[in-house]
Each structure stands twice: as C-alpha cells, then as structure tokens.
Amino acid sequence: MERSEIDVTIPPSGAGCVECDALDGWWVHLRRCVECGHIGCCDDSPARHATGHFQETGHRFMRSFEPGETWFWDYVAEELFEGPELTPPSSHPDSQPTPGPEGRVPGDWRRELLRLRQG
Numbered sequence: 001m002e003r004s005e006i007d008v009t010i011p012p013s014g015a016g017c018v019e020c021d022a023l024d025g026w027w028v029h030l031r032r033c034v035e036c037g038h039i040g041c042c043d044d045s046p047a048r049h050a051t052g053h054f055q056e057t058g059h060r061f062m063r064s065f066e067p068g069e070t071w072f073w074d075y076v077a078e079e080l081f082e083g084p085e086l087t088p089p090s091s092h093p094d095s096q097p098t099p100g101p102e103g104r105v106p107g108d109w110r111r112e113l114l115r116l117r118q119g
Contacts, residue, residue: 003083006061010037011087016101017041019049026104028113030065030092033057034072034083039065039092045099046116051075066098067091 017027017040027041031050036059040050050062054075063072063083069091072083092100099105106112 003061003081005059006034006083007036008034008084008086010035012065012089013037013039015039015089015092015096017045017047017049019052020045020047021101023047024104026099026101026106026109028099031062031073032065032086033059034061034063034086035059044113046113065091067094 012032014021017025017030018038019025020027020041025047027045029042029044031040031042032038033040033050033053036057038053038059040053041047043051054060054062060074060076061072061083062075063086064070072081074081096102097105099109
C-alpha cells in the first residue's frame, strides 16, 4: 500500500485537540494526522474531531498521540499499520491526564459519553 502522504517532517499542531481547545472542550484520547500534523480527538471523545478532520480533508492516515502508543490508522482501508518515526513530540505530555485536559473534563465524563452514544 502506498503511503506517500505521510510527512515525517511535520510537527504536531499542539498538545491537545485543536477544535476542543478552541471551544474549551475535552477529549478521551488524541490522534495525529500524519499528513498535516493536526491533532484531533478520537471517536470515543464527545466531538470525534480526528474523524471529522479525515472527512473534511481526505487525510486518510493518522497516528495515536498517546504516550507509549505507536500505531497508525488508515481511515480508507480501515486498518492498523506500522509507520515511520515522526517529528517529535510523539504524544501529548505525560503530565496531561486522560481524559484531558486537566480542568475541563466533567466529573461525570463516563456518564456524559454514555449519554452521547445513546443519542
């Protein structure tokens, strides 16, 4: 599979989800677009900005932006794959809690996610 869209030189857009930060929102886990560096929240997060980024831009490859995780995801093929080393940092700061960021996660976040999933 051709993965020429992966740009190992692009740094991440920040330490948190770009859209959630702009809206004072929160996330469960973070994902990094390996085509442009955009950091978005995962599909377990309330807003699902990483998938939204793929749908909006067509950037099909992303990587986990969680400490200790090195897996990549292809939205088109819907499969995990091993990819190259990327420009650091490779994750959000270890000091940032999951879910995060500190101070914006509701105390009942599990219940909030369940409510969102149930529609």
